[in-house]
Amino acid sequence: MAIAAVLCKIPLFFHESNSYPGLATRYLSRFARITFTAFFQTASYLKKTRVQRLGIPLPERTTPSPPPDLQELGLEPGLPVLLVTGGSQGSQAINNVIDAAMPRLLNMGLQVIWQTGNTGYAVFAKRHANRKGVHVFAFSPQLAEFYRLAKIAVTRAGAMTLAELEANRLPAVLVPLPTAAENHQHFNAQAQQSRGLACLLPQKDLNPDSLIAALNSILQNYAAYQAKLELPPNHAAQDIADTILANLSKEHQHAG
Numbered sequence: 001m002a003i004a005a006v007l008c009k010i011p012l013f014f015h016e017s018n019s020y021p022g023l024a025t026r027y028l029s030r031f032a033r034i035t036f037t038a039f040f041q042t043a044s045y046l047k048k049t050r051v052q053r054l055g056i057p058l059p060e061r062t063t064p065s066p067p068p069d070l071q072e073l074g075l076e077p078g079l080p081v082l083l084v085t086g087g088s089q090g091s092q093a094i095n096n097v098i099d100a101a102m103p104r105l106l107n108m109g110l111q112v113i114w115q116t117g118n119t120g121y122a123v124f125a126k127r128h129a130n131r132k133g134v135h136v137f138a139f140s141p142q143l144a145e146f147y148r149l150a151k152i153a154v155t156r157a158g159a160m161t162l163a164e165l166e167a168n169r170l171p172a173v174l175v176p177l178p179t180a181a182e183n184h185q186h187f188n189a190q191a192q193q194s195r196g197l198a199c200l201l202p203q204k205d206l207n208p209d210s211l212i213a214a215l216n217s218i219l220q221n222y223a224a225y226q227a228k229l230e231l232p233p234n235h236a237a238q239d240i241a242d243t244i245l246a247n248l249s250k251e252h253q254h255a256g
Helices: 002-007 023-031 040-045 092-107 121-127 143-149 159-167 181-194 208-220 222-228 236-255
Strands: 013-016 034-037 051-053 081-085 111-115 134-137 152-155 172-174 198-200
Touching (some): 092 208, 121 134, 143 159, 159 181, 198 208
Parallel strands (some): 013 034, 034 051, 111 134, 172 198
């Protein structure tokens, strides 16, 4: 699409959600009017384009629904919640470690909302069916609302996941997907850790002990993480649209 825009001389704008820009962005953004980014580091890889860091657009929720009732999920109001999600497909590596660490997680006083993905859901749901303080599900359209219930999270490090974590001021242990294109999730997690928003835990180092240690590290320094997560509201979608329209309007005025 970008090549077609260049050949047809149609105004081209890029949005790069990841810390390390993808191949298309690196090679074709030089033809863009503006490349919008989400991470500070991204501009260092894009020397031949105008860069504006405006964040990652999130779906507009004009009338956000109230978060699900914890009691309806079989959990207790007032007790801290750990949200675990491996993306829409789930993560077998994360699931196996959460499964093994579950007694220790509950002993820490945490309740667990655990999105497994379809693979393995039946096994884990059956294994923890009668365990108090655990809600297991494959996937739910309410996942965005579950972020609002949590105190801490264990997630992958995709751009949209990180945007949801930031929007909900939720510190997290990030386990980047090692097979992601050009290892971009690792760079995302590294950037979030350097900002004091999350803790990076590579999948090769992921086990019950390392997970518990990472969670304890965040919980023991929770106020510092919360202070770093005191971020402006996410208006990326509107800001990007306004910037594009202003750019095109300026060109139209000059043409006139």
